[in-house]
Structures are given as structure tokens and as C-alpha cells.
Amino acid sequence: MSETRVGLSAWGAYAPRLRLSRKAAAQANAWIAPGLAGKAKGERAMANWDEDxxxxxxxxxxxxxxxxxxxSHVDALYFASSTAPFSDRLNAGVVSAALTLEPATASADVTGSQRAGLTALAQALNAVRAGGSRNALVAAGEHRRARAASTQELDFGDGAAAFVVSGDDLAAEFLGHGAVTADFIDHFRGADAEFDYYWEERWIRDEGIIKLVPPAIKAALQAAGITGDQVTHFCFPCTxxxxxxxxxxxxxxxxxxxxxxxAAQMGEAGSAHGLVLLAHALEQAKAGDVIVAAQFGQGAEALVFRVTDKASSRRPARGVTGSLADRKEETNYLKFLFFNGLVDWDKGMRAEKDNKTALTTLYRNSDMILGLVGxxxxxxxxxxxxxxxxSVAPNKPTVDTQEPYKFAERKAEVLTWSADYLTFAMAPPNHYGTIVFEGGGRIFMDITDVEPGDVDAGLPVKMVFRVKELDERRGFKRYFWKATPDRSRAAKAVAAE
Structure with missing residues (x-):
């Protein structure tokens, strides 16, 4: 009896727009850590203060x-990260609500290792192959913090990748999987620790990676019936x-x-980076190519895929290539420290308010708050x-006649706006305004990823899911949607003129 055909039918990726110049970071720390000059090349993806x-x-x-x-075709969701915002709340549940997936969608968090992204993908592939799911979504994101003036601070990068796993209409067919589990501690972070603790590099390289990763890859190749010389793309995150x-x-x-x-454009995105490299390979691969994606972490994980002739038509609108192209260099190292909570700074009296979230209200209105459903x-x-x-219909205020209407994927533009230096903001001035949507509807909301001079009436914008506020007293993050410039649409409009 032959096994069910399964693989990847779609993929996507994301990297923050801000890119911290490693040269600027190294120069800022030269007085205390001159050795960082050796890593002062390129840039790393830097999450905005409202990204995680x-x-x-x-x-x-x-x-x-x-x-x-x-x-509604997605019936399972796997969220992978070693830096998920909640230790005891289903993070995948927040992702599911933001994506407006069906309540019947099975969801799980996969964490605890730098290979969590590939582990989640392997679990999804096995679930679809076994018939436990038809279309599984795997999403991995990472936002690792590191001590100032450390090598990790320059090696790391923030980012995410996602894949739709199914048995039909495949862009890449899954061929084999291999894994090795070993409690090899190259680094660790305790439950109450803020930063990772790292062991000696030669030990990690010679005793860890060299000895533990090849067996997982060889097992995956054997399961796939593929020899090493048939591989055309090898993805392995390594600093x-x-x-x-x-x-x-x-x-x-x-x-x-x-x-x-x-490394030069993004940095290493932890447990998401194996998936980022796999997504990047799919964007450039051609039909018949064989891709091996592997990652180290308390052992190793490896997956083998063969690209189909449908891959070229499945490339996402943004993907890794688009994410890397949409960049803004950041040379202000102090901003990086502030955004990552590495500086204890005076936020002023305007920040002195209780940000307690009414959890009952959040639950009752979760589709509106998390899914932007009007x-x-x-x-x-x-x-x-x-x-x-x-209803707000002019001259006909009907009662109980509304059906759910999703705004998140609709085109929009700025109607009115303000740049406010008086209210507290993590990245002043605080931009906000009235956003009008194609097809009707308007929302008063924050505008993010902008600087003075970027916003004007008529600016094309798109919706992004972001951190709205942080309740520092209780350690609770509140999420909502914000507007950000739709730069690709704006560029097309200018070209058309």
C-alpha cells in the first residue's frame, strides 16, 4: 500500500522593515567590546517595538x-517559537484568531528548541499524511533578545516563515524525514531568565553540530530514497x-x-530560520530540484522535498525576497536597545496609566479585536x-441586520491623520488617523513603521497585526491591527502617473 502524497502547497515569510547596521552597533560598543569589529558587516533584521x-x-x-x-480550508495550526510571548496561554490561539480561522481548527504550540520550526513542519506533514488533517498551517516566528555588546546581538535577526501543508496541488512534495534527539546543551535559557547562556563555540561545533546533524540528514535521505549527490539545495542555519x-x-x-x-541581510532567526531558508529556496528553485532543510537544536531535524512544476506559480506576494527588499537601515543603536527593553528609561508621567486588559471584553469581541472583523x-x-x-446606515438604522465583514485584507488609505508628540509613544511622534477602506468602512487607528513626513492624506496603507499595549504590571500583551504604508501600491500609483 503506497503512502499518501503530501507536501507544501503554499508558503510565505516576513522580516521586519528595520535593519540594524552591524557597523553602527559595533562602533557604539567599541569602547567596551572592540572584538565586535570582526562582525561589523551587513545588517540584521530588527523588530519594531510593536512586533514580536x-x-x-x-x-x-x-x-x-x-x-x-x-x-475555512485550514483545519490545523502549528505555531513554533522559542520566544513566544506567553508561557501559559495558547499562542497559536492568538494566531488563529488574527487569521480568522474556524473555531474547529486544531492548534498547538511547538517550542523548547532551535529546531522547533522544522519539528512543527514535520508534525504537520505527518498529520496530513495520516489523514488527521487536510490542510495544516505551520507558522514560526522568532524575536530573540541578547545582552548588549554580545556576539549574539549581532548574529541574531528577527523574522518568520509559514507553510501550508496539504495532499493536493503541491509546490513541493515531501520525500523524507530524519531526526536525532540528544540533550546536548549548546545554550539554554531558564524559566526566569531574560537571556540565553552559551557554551564554548568549539564544543558546539565539533561535538554538537558535526556529530549530531549528519545522522539526521542521512536518515532523511534514506527515507526519501535520495543520495546526497542528488540534492540541489541544502538549507542549514549556522553562524x-x-x-x-x-x-x-x-x-x-x-x-x-x-x-x-x-546572515548579511537578516541574521539568524532562531527556530524560524530553517523555515525561512526553505522558503527562500522554494522561491528560486525549479521543477525537479531536491531541497534538504536541516536544523540543529538538542539533536537535529531534517526534511527532504522535491520541487514540482507548480512552484513557480505559487510564489507569495512578499516572501523572503520581498521582505529583504523592503528595508530601512537603522543606524541608531540606542533605538535598538530601547525597542528590545535593554534600557531602563524614564517614560514620563504620560505613560503612568494602568493598562489592565478586560479579559471578558476581549473574549466577547475577539473577532473584532484580534481578527479586525466588522x-x-x-x-x-x-x-x-x-x-x-x-446599523450606522444613514436614514435607515436597522437592528440586528449585520453579518461579519473582514477588513484585514482590504485595500485602504489615509483620510485624516496626526503626528502627536504629547502622548506617550515608544517611537515618537505617535502617528494615528482615520483609515478608509475600499468597499466602505473606516477605522480610527494607529499608523506604524513611519517617520515624520511619511504620512499624508490619500496614502495607500495596508493592515498589520501588532502589539497595541503592554501591561507591564501583569505581563500581558494586548494586540490589535494598525495601518502601515503599502509601499508597493504607492510605487505603482506613482509609476502610473
């Missing part, structure tokens, strides 16, 4: 799923120069097929946010 592992995973998943409002090539050689894979690990009157067609019992 969860929000970036949502954006990658939206990229994978596309702009269609109907996502040690040249080590990925040594791992490939140990498995009979040609060193020249080792993929660029995107209402549309079935009698007049008038669209509004928030959804209420009484």
Missing part, C-alpha cells in the same frame, strides 16, 4: 494564505563560517549547493467597524 514572534508569524501566514478572506559546507560534505552533499544563510448590514450594504446591533 507572534505578530511576525501572523504576517508570514498571511503571506502564505494570500488575500482571500475565506480560510559558524563554513560549517554548513562541512556538514553537507559529511552527508555526500556537494558544498556548492549550500544555500546562503542570509459588520455589513444585509439590508443596506453599509459597512462599519465596530459591529453593533444598530
Amino acid at each position: 514572534a507572534l505578530t511576525m508569524a501572523v504576517e508570514a501566514a498571511r503571506d502564505a494564505l494570500g488575500p482571500d478572506d475565506d480560510r 559558524f563560517a563554513g560549517l554548513a559546507g562541512n556538514v553537507a560534505k559529511a552527508c555526500g552533499i556537494a558544498p556548492e549547493v549550500v544555500r546562503d544563510n542570509l 459588520g455589513r448590514c444585509t439590508e443596506t450594504g453599509v459597512v462599519q467597524f465596530p459591529r453593533t446591533r444598530i
Whole structure:
């Protein structure tokens, strides 16, 4: 009896727009850590203050799923991260609500290791193959913090990737899986610790990666019925120069097929980075190519795929390539420290308020708050946010006639706006305004990823899922949607003129 065919039908990725210049960071720390000058090349993806592992995973998943409002085909969700915002709350549940997935969608968090992203993907592939799911969504996001003036601070990068796993219409067919589990501690972070503790690099390289990763890759190749010389793309996140090539050689894979690990443009995105490299390979691969994606972490995980002739038509609107192209250099190292909570600073009296979240209200209105779902009157067609019992239709305020209406994927533009230096803001001035949507409806909301001079009436914007506020007293993050410039649409409009 042959096994059910399964693989990847869609994928997406996300990297924050801000890119911290490693040269600027190294120069800022030269007085205390002159050795960082050796890493002062390129840039690393830097999350804005209102981004975290969860929000970036949502954006990658939206990229994978596309702009269609109907996502009822997704029946399982796996969220992978070692830096999830909640230790005891289903983070995947927040992702599910933001994506407006069906309540019957099975959800799980996968964490505890730097290979969690590939582990989640393997679990989804096995679930679909076994018939426990039809279309599973895997989303991985990472936002790791590191001590100031550390090598990790420059090596790390923030980002996310997502894949839709199914048995039909595949862009890449799953061929084999291999895994090795070993309590090899290259680094660890205790439950109450803020930062990772790292062991000696030579030990990690020689005793950990070299000995534990090749067996997992060889097992995956054997399960796939593939030899190393048939591999055309080898994805292996590693901050040690040249080590990925040594791992490939140990498995009979040609060193020249080792993929660029995107260190110069993005940095290493932890448990999400194996999926980021896999997504990047799919964007450039051609039909018949064989991709091996592997990652180290308390052992190793490896997956083998063969690209189909449908891959070229499945490339996402943004993907890794688009994310890397949409960048803004950040040379203010102090801003990086502030955004990552590495500086205890005076926020002033305007920040002195209680940000306690009414959890009952959040639950009762979760589709509006987390999913940006408003209402549309079935009698007049008038669209509004928030959804209420009484319609705002002029001259016909009907009662209980509204049906759910999703705003998150709709085109929009700025109607009115303000840049406010008086209210507290993590990145002043605080931009906000009235956003009007194509098809009707308007929402007063924050505008993010902008600087003075970026916003004007008529600016095309798109919706992004972000951190709204942080209740520091109780350790609770509140999420909502914000507007950000739709730069690709704005560029097209300018070109058309």
C-alpha cells in the first residue's frame, strides 16, 4: 500500500522593515567590546517595538494564505517559537484568531528548541499524511533578545516563515524525514531568565553540530530514497563560517549547493530560520530540484522535498525576497536597545496609566479585536467597524441586520491623520488617523513603521497585526491591527502617473 502524497502547497515569510547596521552597533560598543569589529558587516533584521514572534508569524501566514478572506480550508495550526510571548496561554490561539480561522481548527504550540520550526513542519506533514488533517498551517516566528555588546546581538535577526501543508496541488512534495534527539546543551535559557547562556563555540561545533546533524540528514535521505549527490539545495542555519559546507560534505552533499544563510541581510532567526531558508529556496528553485532543510537544536531535524512544476506559480506576494527588499537601515543603536527593553528609561508621567486588559471584553469581541472583523448590514450594504446591533446606515438604522465583514485584507488609505508628540509613544511622534477602506468602512487607528513626513492624506496603507499595549504590571500583551504604508501600491500609483 503506497503512502499518501503530501507536501507544501503554499508558503510565505516576513522580516521586519528595520535593519540594524552591524557597523553602527559595533562602533557604539567599541569602547567596551572592540572584538565586535570582526562582525561589523551587513545588517540584521530588527523588530519594531510593536512586533514580536507572534505578530511576525501572523504576517508570514498571511503571506502564505494570500488575500482571500475565506480560510475555512485550514483545519490545523502549528505555531513554533522559542520566544513566544506567553508561557501559559495558547499562542497559536492568538494566531488563529488574527487569521480568522474556524473555531474547529486544531492548534498547538511547538517550542523548547532551535529546531522547533522544522519539528512543527514535520508534525504537520505527518498529520496530513495520516489523514488527521487536510490542510495544516505551520507558522514560526522568532524575536530573540541578547545582552548588549554580545556576539549574539549581532548574529541574531528577527523574522518568520509559514507553510501550508496539504495532499493536493503541491509546490513541493515531501520525500523524507530524519531526526536525532540528544540533550546536548549548546545554550539554554531558564524559566526566569531574560537571556540565553552559551557554551564554548568549539564544543558546539565539533561535538554538537558535526556529530549530531549528519545522522539526521542521512536518515532523511534514506527515507526519501535520495543520495546526497542528488540534492540541489541544502538549507542549514549556522553562524559558524563554513560549517554548513562541512556538514553537507559529511552527508555526500556537494558544498556548492549550500544555500546562503542570509546572515548579511537578516541574521539568524532562531527556530524560524530553517523555515525561512526553505522558503527562500522554494522561491528560486525549479521543477525537479531536491531541497534538504536541516536544523540543529538538542539533536537535529531534517526534511527532504522535491520541487514540482507548480512552484513557480505559487510564489507569495512578499516572501523572503520581498521582505529583504523592503528595508530601512537603522543606524541608531540606542533605538535598538530601547525597542528590545535593554534600557531602563524614564517614560514620563504620560505613560503612568494602568493598562489592565478586560479579559471578558476581549473574549466577547475577539473577532473584532484580534481578527479586525466588522459588520455589513444585509439590508443596506453599509459597512462599519465596530459591529453593533444598530446599523450606522444613514436614514435607515436597522437592528440586528449585520453579518461579519473582514477588513484585514482590504485595500485602504489615509483620510485624516496626526503626528502627536504629547502622548506617550515608544517611537515618537505617535502617528494615528482615520483609515478608509475600499468597499466602505473606516477605522480610527494607529499608523506604524513611519517617520515624520511619511504620512499624508490619500496614502495607500495596508493592515498589520501588532502589539497595541503592554501591561507591564501583569505581563500581558494586548494586540490589535494598525495601518502601515503599502509601499508597493504607492510605487505603482506613482509609476502610473
